Amino acid sequence: MTNGQRRHTGSHDSTCESPALAAWAGELFACPNCVQRLEVRTPTTSQPSGFYCKSCGATYPVQRGILAFETGEEYAASFGRQWTRYEVIRPEEDLEVFKTKTGVDPEELGGLTVLDAGCGSGRYSRVVAEHGARVVGVDKSRAVEKAAAVCRAYPDVVFARADLLALPFLDATFDFVFSIGVIHHTSAPRLAFGQLARVVKPGGRLAVWVYRRNTWMQERINQALRGVTVRMDPQQLEQLCWALAVVGGIPVVRRTLNKLVNFSSHPDFELRVCDNFDWYACRYQFHYTEEDLLGWFREEGFSELRLLKPQKSGPFYDWAYRHNLLIGSGVNVIGRKD
Numbered sequence: 501m502t503n504g505q506r507r508h509t510g511s512h513d514s515t516c517e518s519p520a521l522a523a524w525a526g527e528l529f530a531c532p533n534c535v536q537r538l539e540v541r542t543p544t545t546s547q548p549s550g551f552y553c554k555s556c557g558a559t560y561p562v563q564r565g566i567l568a569f570e571t572g573e574e575y576a577a578s579f580g581r582q583w584t585r586y587e588v589i590r591p592e593e594d595l596e597v598f599k600t601k602t603g604v605d606p607e608e609l610g611g612l613t614v615l616d617a618g619c620g621s622g623r624y625s626r627v628v629a630e631h632g633a634r635v636v637g638v639d640k641s642r643a644v645e646k647a648a649a650v651c652r653a654y655p656d657v658v659f660a661r662a663d664l665l666a667l668p669f670l671d672a673t674f675d676f677v678f679s680i681g682v683i684h685h686t687s688a689p690r691l692a693f694g695q696l697a698r699v700v701k702p703g704g705r706l707a708v709w710v711y712r713r714n715t716w717m718q719e720r721i722n723q724a725l726r727g728v729t730v731r732m733d734p735q736q737l738e739q740l741c742w743a744l745a746v747v748g749g750i751p752v753v754r755r756t757l758n759k760l761v762n763f764s765s766h767p768d769f770e771l772r773v774c775d776n777f778d779w780y781a782c783r784y785q786f787h788y789t790e791e792d793l794l795g796w797f798r799e800e801g802f803s804e805l806r807l808l809k810p811q812k813s814g815p816f817y818d819w820a821y822r823h824n825l826l827i828g829s830g831v832n833v834i835g836r837k838d
């Protein structure tokens with residue numbers, strides 16, 4: 501562990517209160533309806549612990565240490581399933597992916613207040629927490645329960661189940677906001693981006709990774725396939741994802757076939773199944789160009805924009821990436837709020 505890295509020596513209070521929620525997180529949260537600061541609600545025999553809004557009277561319970569907001573249209577159940585079913589934490593890989601997809605070394609984040617927007621299983625919240633930041637992880641699905649378990653050892657982490665389209669935070673709250681592979685899965689990605697931008701402090705940074713738009717033909721094939729898979733029974737789809745994970749382990753086949761049909765070629769079989777399910781089960785999946793994402797950053801008043809390069813490289817890979825041929829690859833930008 502480095503100087504900034506911290507671990508909790510005990511465990512969180514099993515009755516439900518996260519110590520960080522009681523200590524500092526209440527200062528950050530806002531009512532998603534009226535964006536007013538929330539007040540802590542002292543638990544009584546008839547009311548569980550939680551927060552309430554003085555302005556509109558809405559109440560938000562804390563359930564097993566997780567602050568629960570309304571999550572809007574229900575479309576994230578497939579993510580709840582995948583993140584609670586597969587073990588995806590790979591500490592060394594997670595650290596490298598975090599650095600690549602945010603452009604930030606977590607060593608820089610000690611003592612800062614950081615939002616992991618769409619935290620899923622909490623693999624990147626864990627990386628940041630380990631380096632001494634105060635972390636809030638938010639997700640629409642029950643994946644937050646897994647994330648809370650993954651980060652149990654770290655004192656300064658809290659999780660909320662909430663919708664990115666109505667983020668429950670005061671304006672200009674976070675020093676750093678990152679969102680890896682999330683906003684393209686919401687029903688309104690541009691709106692979600694605006695919410696992320698809203699909660700970054702002036703001078704703070706925002707890093708976003710979204711799916712890259714592929715060639716016209718690849719996009720059409722993918723839309724046709726996903727038109728079928730999103731309607732499949734999850735158990736049947738999982739079988740298909742296993743079969744694709746087998747294909748993803750065959751070197752020659754995967755290099756050619758995955759330019760037409762997406763499947764994971766991660767070296768780890770369990771991650772391949774999870775990645776495949778991630779791609780084929782979710783209701784919303786939008787793809788973007790570099791110009792799209794850079795434009796959103798500019799529109800929201802960010803500068804010092806940097807397009808981040810993928811982790812892999814090589815002559816063929818770089819060529820295919822530049823020509824938008826790599827299905828499942830990203831468009832990735834970090835910027836600073838003016």
Ligand SMILES: C[S@@+](CC[C@H](N)C(=O)[O-])C[C@H]1O[C@@H](n2cnc3c(N)ncnc32)[C@H](O)[C@@H]1O
Pocket residue numbers: 576579580583617618619620621622623624638639640641643662663664665679680681682685686687778
């Ligand atoms: C592909 S996963 C990425 C998770 C995590 N960032 C990671 O890379 O491991 C996308 C996550 O976005 C969450 N999500 C989708 N729509 C959301 C919304 N409107 N508000 C909050 N989270 C949302 C899903 O529940 C899911 O956990």
